[in-house]
Amino acid sequence: MWIWRAKRCSNDGLHEKTKMSELNKLFKERKKNKKSSFIGFVTSGDPNYKSSKEIMKEMTKYCQVIEAGVSFNTSTSDSPIIMEANDRAIKSGMNMSKTFKLINEVKKETKTDTPFVLMTYLNPIIVYGIKKFIRSCQKTGIAGVIIVDASLNSPEEKFIINGLTKKNIGYIKIISPTNSEKFIQSSIKNCKNSWIYITSYYGLTGSKNVNIQNVRKLVKIVRKYSKDIPIGVGFGIKTSKQIKDVSKYADATIVGSAIVNKIKEGTENGKYGRNLATFIGSYLKKLTK
Amino acid sequence: MKIPPFKEINPPDKFGYWTNKKTGEKFGGQYISSLLVPNLKRVEDGFFKAMKDKKFLKELEEDLNTFIGVQTPIHFSKTLTELAGGEKKIGKIYLKRTDLHTNHSHKPISAYACCKLAKYLGFKKILTETGAFQNGRAVASACASLGLKLDIYVGANDAKKLAINKDISALHGARIIEVHDSTKSLLPAMAAALRAFQSEPDSMYVVGSVAGPMPYPLMVRTFASVIGRITKKQFKNLVGKDPSTLFAVCGGGSNFSAIAYPYYKSKKPDLYAVESAGDGIKTGRHGSTIGGGGKMGILLGMQSKVLLNGENVAESFTAASGLDFSSIGPEVAYMHSIGRVKFLTTTDLQAKKTFMMMARKHGLICAIEACYVIFAAIKEIRKRKNPRENHLIHLCGSGEPNVAQMMDFMKKQK
Numbered sequence: 001m002w003i004w005r006a007k008r009c010s011n012d013g014l015h016e017k018t019k020m021s022e023l024n025k026l027f028k029e030r031k032k033n034k035k036s037s038f039i040g041f042v043t044s045g046d047p048n049y050k051s052s053k054e055i056m057k058e059m060t061k062y063c064q065v066i067e068a069g070v071s072f073n074t075s076t077s078d079s080p081i082i083m084e085a086n087d088r089a090i091k092s093g094m095n096m097s098k099t100f101k102l103i104n105e106v107k108k109e110t111k112t113d114t115p116f117v118l119m120t121y122l123n124p125i126i127v128y129g130i131k132k133f134i135r136s137c138q139k140t141g142i143a144g145v146i147i148v149d150a151s152l153n154s155p156e157e158k159f160i161i162n163g164l165t166k167k168n169i170g171y172i173k174i175i176s177p178t179n180s181e182k183f184i185q186s187s188i189k190n191c192k193n194s195w196i197y198i199t200s201y202y203g204l205t206g207s208k209n210v211n212i213q214n215v216r217k218l219v220k221i222v223r224k225y226s227k228d229i230p231i232g233v234g235f236g237i238k239t240s241k242q243i244k245d246v247s248k249y250a251d252a253t254i255v256g257s258a259i260v261n262k263i264k265e266g267t268e269n270g271k272y273g274r275n276l277a278t279f280i281g282s283y284l285k286k287l288t289k
Numbered sequence: 290m291k292i293p294p295f296k297e298i299n300p301p302d303k304f305g306y307w308t309n310k311k312t313g314e315k316f317g318g319q320y321i322s323s324l325l326v327p328n329l330k331r332v333e334d335g336f337f338k339a340m341k342d343k344k345f346l347k348e349l350e351e352d353l354n355t356f357i358g359v360q361t362p363i364h365f366s367k368t369l370t371e372l373a374g375g376e377k378k379i380g381k382i383y384l385k386r387t388d389l390h391t392n393h394s395h396k397p398i399s400a401y402a403c404c405k406l407a408k409y410l411g412f413k414k415i416l417t418e419t420g421a422f423q424n425g426r427a428v429a430s431a432c433a434s435l436g437l438k439l440d441i442y443v444g445a446n447d448a449k450k451l452a453i454n455k456d457i458s459a460l461h462g463a464r465i466i467e468v469h470d471s472t473k474s475l476l477p478a479m480a481a482a483l484r485a486f487q488s489e490p491d492s493m494y495v496v497g498s499v500a501g502p503m504p505y506p507l508m509v510r511t512f513a514s515v516i517g518r519i520t521k522k523q524f525k526n527l528v529g530k531d532p533s534t535l536f537a538v539c540g541g542g543s544n545f546s547a548i549a550y551p552y553y554k555s556k557k558p559d560l561y562a563v564e565s566a567g568d569g570i571k572t573g574r575h576g577s578t579i580g581g582g583g584k585m586g587i588l589l590g591m592q593s594k595v596l597l598n599g600e601n602v603a604e605s606f607t608a609a610s611g612l613d614f615s616s617i618g619p620e621v622a623y624m625h626s627i628g629r630v631k632f633l634t635t636t637d638l639q640a641k642k643t644f645m646m647m648a649r650k651h652g653l654i655c656a657i658e659a660c661y662v663i664f665a666a667i668k669e670i671r672k673r674k675n676p677r678e679n680h681l682i683h684l685c686g687s688g689e690p691n692v693a694q695m696m697d698f699m700k701k702q703k
Contacts, residue, residue, distance in 0.1 A: 087471060095599055123601075148322050149587065150320070153304045178327045178490065187323065202324060204484055204488055
């Protein structure tokens with residue numbers, strides 16, 4: 001009995017040491033091949049469950065990571081474009097458990113290993129249950145989590161980081177050009193098994209154009225405190241040229257509002273399901289060329 | 290009367306939480322995106338600096354006395370005393386006449402003080418949200434007097450309603466921005482104002498209630514507590530002791546904390562907060578966060594009790610725009626959780642009937658919000674049946690903005 005226990009413990013220890021998180025593995029491999037990653041954001045369930053599933057399946061062809069937003073009706077940090085997407089998703093009956101179900105189905109049906117990252121607010125997690133949320137992330141194979149309103153001093157963030165880290169799931173923090181170096185340093189510490197998310201300007205997602213000066217400045221500060229943490233840049237990236245420009249400084253570029261805007265455009269032209277997914281796919285193909 | 294100086298008697302911890310030590314529940318905090326961190330830090334540091342700056346405080350006191358008119362009387366209401374059963378049975382009922390302020394409600398105090406702080410900190414523009422333009426009007430008046438620009442965020446459905454306060458806000462020069470998100474009401478308007486705050490670093494956000502991320506719940510109640518500080522001294526001068534009971538209405542909680550704050554740590558008076566039960570709690574159409582069984586949630590930068598619809602924040606329903614809020618300020622929720630405040634509810638119909646009674650028998654056009662508290666107070670005072678008691682009701686506002694709504698009610702009653 002004692003021998004068995006000892007053996008099991010040592011195996012677990014070995015396992016923890018050698019197992020690299022899905023996101024770290026991806027960024028390491030891409031870096032080795034001198035390739036930057038493309039991260040696409042959509043609100044899960046936008047405009048409805050079926051269409052969203054088709055869109056995400058299509059996205060696996062072009063995105064190295066898919067960032068799926070969990071809709072929340074009182075979001076305090078999203079642009080009107082994302083707020084509208086939240087409204088469309090909520091109207092169609094989306095919630096946390098359906099988000100997990102949706103991602104699970106996309107993963108099974110596409111048979112790709114594209115990592116999924118969840119972007120959400122604390123309230124949906126609290127209502128769903130923090131422990132249950134962490135279990136569901138593990139069960140669904142979620143690679144990382146971004147919680148927009150989890151502040152550095154909140155007890156919830158500490159609890160969630162501990163839970164996710166034990167399951168080798170990444171935790172991503174967002175920093176912006178106006179944050180102090182002290183804040184950036186603490187945010188890097190709280191980023192686990194993942195990347196740090198730099199917003200290229202001060203404001204809301206998709207409301208302005210990417211600001212390369214800010215990106216360069218922030219990358220420099222981040223590198224002062226961490227030599228190897230992958231850096232993802234988002235906010236205001238809309239064209240393939242902008243992607244190429246940002247890629248010079250970052251491990252990943254994140255495009256959200258531009259894709260969500262395309263979904264809106266598609267639905268306004270009566271496109272749903274596979275039809276809408278193809279429309280988004282052709283846009284992503286051009287964007288990532 | 291000199292405004293009694295502010296004393297911090299119920300401080301949150303350094304992270305902005307009021308913690309119920311028995312249950313471990315935490316209220317307050319600062320749940321915001323990292324993009325908002327520097328803005329809030331500037332407001333928070335500025336607020337603490339201003340509270341120590343004698344010149345700022347002296348100027349503020351003078352403006353509150355002479356511009357807002359905070360020295361309002363306490364009125365012994367024979368009508369309500371008789372209605373509740375007479376002096377020999379229930380004691381005496383008094384009304385604190387906050388309706389006599391400039392702009393006719395409790396809102397102008399914190400609105401003016403916050404705008405004054407913004408000016409002191411060098412901000413040029415104010416962002417705020419509103420439901421029925423009570424806060425909008427108060428902030429618009431303050432901004433006009435202090436030479437600040439103003440954007441008011443209002444839910445598109447609320448903006449459609451004809452309201453005198455909306456027109457007055459526009460006359461003061463405020464820019465009114467309609468919000469089309471989600472329920473198109475106060476909650477998404479507040480979220481939109483917070484988002485605008487994230488995009489406009491040269492503007493200061495002014496919250497209309499004791500809600501939102503720290504330092505707002507602390508700052509608004511500190512400024513608004515001028516009402517309670519004056520009332521406490523005034524009541525002692527008038528009656529010789531503190532009141533036995535204190536009743537105030539509670540939507541987000543600014544009205545309640547404004548008058549009740551100085552009594553938080555004392556045994557007397559018994560504190561009662563009154564929420565709107567809308568069409569009745571059982572119908573699900575209400576604005577009663579505590580009475581309707583709100584759960585702990587995180588919204589608009591704070592942790593507090595919230596009415597939920599699944600993982601989202603539920604819509605509230607009430608005839609009183611000032612009570613149309615699906616949550617409650619964290620400090621008030623904390624005071625309830627430790628048992629210091631008892632919560633009561635009044636339905637819309639009961640409040641409207643009380644409005645008519647106050648108009649016909651008392652000669653006062655009270656804000657519809659105040660009618661929720663008057664109805665619940667009389668009911669509770671009757672139950673207490675103690676002739677030695679003195680009861681105080683916060684008459685928090687004037688009913689002028691409710692005139693059109695109440696004319697409709699009167700016609701339908703006939």
